[in-house]
Amino acid sequence: MVLNYIxxxxxxxxxxxxxxxxxxxxxxxxxxxxMNSTFEYAKMGFELSLGLTGVMTLWLGVMKIGENGGAIxxxxxxxxxxxxxxxxxxxxxxxxxxxxxxxxAANMLGLDNAATPLGLKAMNELQELxxxxxxxxxxxxxxxxxxxxxxxxIPISIMVYRAQMGAADPSDIFxxxxxxxxxxxxxxxxxxxxxxxxxxxxxxILLYLGSITLLLTGVIWGFTVLSSEKLNMVSSVAANIxxxxxxxxFILLAIRKKINVYDSFIEGAKDGFSIAVKIIPFLVAILVGxxxxxxxxxxxxxxxxxxxxxxxxGLNANFVEALPVAFMKPLSGAGARxxxxxxxxxxxxxxxxxxxxxxxxxxxxxxxxIIAVYxxxxxxxxxxxxxxxxxxxxxxxxxxxxxxxxxxxxx
Numbered sequence: 515m516v517l518n519y520i521x522x523x524x525x526x527x528x529x530x531x532x533x534x535x536x537x538x539x540x541x542x543x544x545x546x547x548x549m550n551s552t553f554e555y556a557k558m559g560f561e562l563s564l565g566l567t568g569v570m571t572l573w574l575g576v577m578k579i580g581e582n583g584g585a586i587x588x589x590x591x592x593x594x595x596x597x598x599x600x601x602x603x604x605x606x607x608x609x610x611x612x613x614x615x616x617x618x619a620a621n622m623l624g625l626d627n628a629a630t631p632l633g634l635k636a637m638n639e640l641q642e643l644x645x646x647x648x649x650x651x652x653x654x655x656x657x658x659x660x661x662x663x664x665x666x667x668i669p670i671s672i673m674v675y676r677a678q679m680g681a682a683d684p685s686d687i688f689x690x691x692x693x694x695x696x697x698x699x700x701x702x703x704x705x706x707x708x709x710x711x712x713x714x715x716x717x718x719i720l721l722y723l724g725s726i727t728l729l730l731t732g733v734i735w736g737f738t739v740l741s742s743e744k745l746n747m748v749s750s751v752a753a754n755i756x757x758x759x760x761x762x763x764f765i766l767l768a769i770r771k772k773i774n775v776y777d778s779f780i781e782g783a784k785d786g787f788s789i790a791v792k793i794i795p796f797l798v799a800i801l802v803g804x805x806x807x808x809x810x811x812x813x814x815x816x817x818x819x820x821x822x823x824x825x826x827x828g829l830n831a832n833f834v835e836a837l838p839v840a841f842m843k844p845l846s847g848a849g850a851r852x853x854x855x856x857x858x859x860x861x862x863x864x865x866x867x868x869x870x871x872x873x874x875x876x877x878x879x880x881x882x883x884i885i886a887v888y889x890x891x892x893x894x895x896x897x898x899x900x901x902x903x904x905x906x907x908x909x910x911x912x913x914x915x916x917x918x919x920x921x922x923x924x925x
Contacts, residue, residue: 520842520849524803528810535811548809555805559798562855563790565678571786573670576761578782579775583767589619596722600703601653602712603643610639614657622667633661634891641892649896650889652710655903658888659706662844662904663699663911664879667692668760672872675855679863687869688753690918691876693730698878698911700727705903737921749922800852808856813838832924833916835861836870840912843874844881844905851875870919877911 532548535541580586594615604610613636620629636657644651650658669691676684700723707714714723737745768775807813817838821831836857843850857871881904889897 520846521799521803524807527812528806531810531812531815544810548806551805551809552802555801556798558855558859559801560794562675562678563794563797566674566793567787567790569674569677570790571783573674574786574789575779575781575783576764577668577670578785579768579773579778580760580764581782582773582778583764583769583771585764585767586616586619588767589622590615593618593722595718599716599718600656600707600712603651604640604653608639608643610636610643610653613639618660618665621661622665630887633888637888637892641894648893650894650898650900654889654894655898655900656703656706656710656712658885658900659702659903659907660699661888662879662881662884663695663702663907664877665695665699666876668757669876671851672854672876675851676858676863676872679855679858681863683750683754685753685757686750686922687872687876688757689733689749690869690873690915690922693734693918694873694877694911694915696726696730697914698907701910702903702907705906706899709899709903734918734921745922796848797852797855800848801855804852804856808860830920830924832866833870833919835867836874839871839874840878840915843878844908845883847880847883850880866919866923866925869923870915873915873919874912877915878908881905881908 528548532541532544535544590612594611597611597615597618598606601611601614613632617629617632617636620632637654640651640654640657641647644654669688672687672691673684676687703723704714706712714720737749740748765775768778804813817834820837821834824831824834838853839850839857842853854871854875858865858868861867881901885897885900885904889900
């Protein structure tokens with residue numbers, strides 16, 4: 515529903531701005547430019563979708579190997595002690611723990627097809643424990659904010675789009691996204707814990723969150739002492755080593771379980787082709803909407819106004835051109851994806867703006883969509899502090915993405 519209003523808004527605002535330019539400034543080219551943009555962006559959306567087929571097929575095949583090899587269960591075992599402390603109101607050994615941990619593990623691995631059913635199952639089990647059926651319980655809110663924070667280890671879809679658009683190294687955004695999404699998740703956990711009076715200073719929580727925070731802080735500090743050239747080289751090498759190690763790990767897990775690795779890859783790869791074809795109408799629709807909005811001059815006017823605000827207080831405003839992705843992401847994943855592609859198309863896939871747009875896309879998740887789907891599936895009408903904590907996590911992720919992008923990509 516939100517995307518419907520956003521899409522309509524693109525066209526209506528573009529029409530009003532174009533009409534104003536025609537009548538007031540006598541701009542006779544504005545409407546031809548808008549119509550030309552519809553053809554240009556429709557063609558780009560179609561070609562981009564078809565071009566995704568090969569890379570999407572590859573990565574979904576790889577992820578199916580991991581899924582069949584038990585990667586989700588292995589990751590679940592690793593994070594389950596932390597979940598026992600973050601959800602103190604849930605009885606120990608209750609089945610919902612398994613569903614929640616499996617959902618978060620699937621999200622971390624980028625397995626959206628597995629994550630959503632597991633998340634809805636967990637929400638239904640949480641509703642069974644909920645005493646007030648129309649009001650979100652504390653465990654429901656914590657679980658939801660963990661989902662909206664968008665914690666992801668492997669940002670497959672973003673790397674796929676970067677590869678298709680000709681990035682020199684599609685995985686160079688891997689570490690910046692990992693750092694940004696962790697900040698978002700940590701902020702969400704802290705916000706919910708304050709609201710629910712959960713003690714974060716227990717041994718287990720400090721061991722998990724403290725050690726990861728120290729590790730990532732050390733990574734950021736280490737990169738700050740490197741020159742720009744060395745930083746890009748080291749982060750690129752590290753990202754590719756980590757990604758290839760994950761692939762090897764998936765294969766070894768599958769071998770250990772005596773699973774046919776090749777057949778598992780083919781099983782997942784088939785989904786890659788169908789998904790690439792299915793997204794054609796969605797991608798064309800959102801890109802055409804963005805195209806007319808940009809061609810009318812509305813996008814440039816909006817970004818110029820925001821840039822002026824930052825430059826007037828003495829701040830560098832190079833990041834402003836990527837902000838539409840950050841603004842859109844909590845509302846619509848498809849809309850944010852379209853804006854990310856538009857940013858890479860306008861400024862270059864390996865530009866600072868293009869890379870920051872990708873980092874924004876991976877730093878947070880579609881907060882309002884997740885709230886609507888998860889709470890709607892169990893009839894929750896009173897969401898309490900879920901939206902506030904979710905948006906706090908989003909804001910933290912956006913700020914972190916800007917800081918980290920300047921560290922990694924700005925010259």
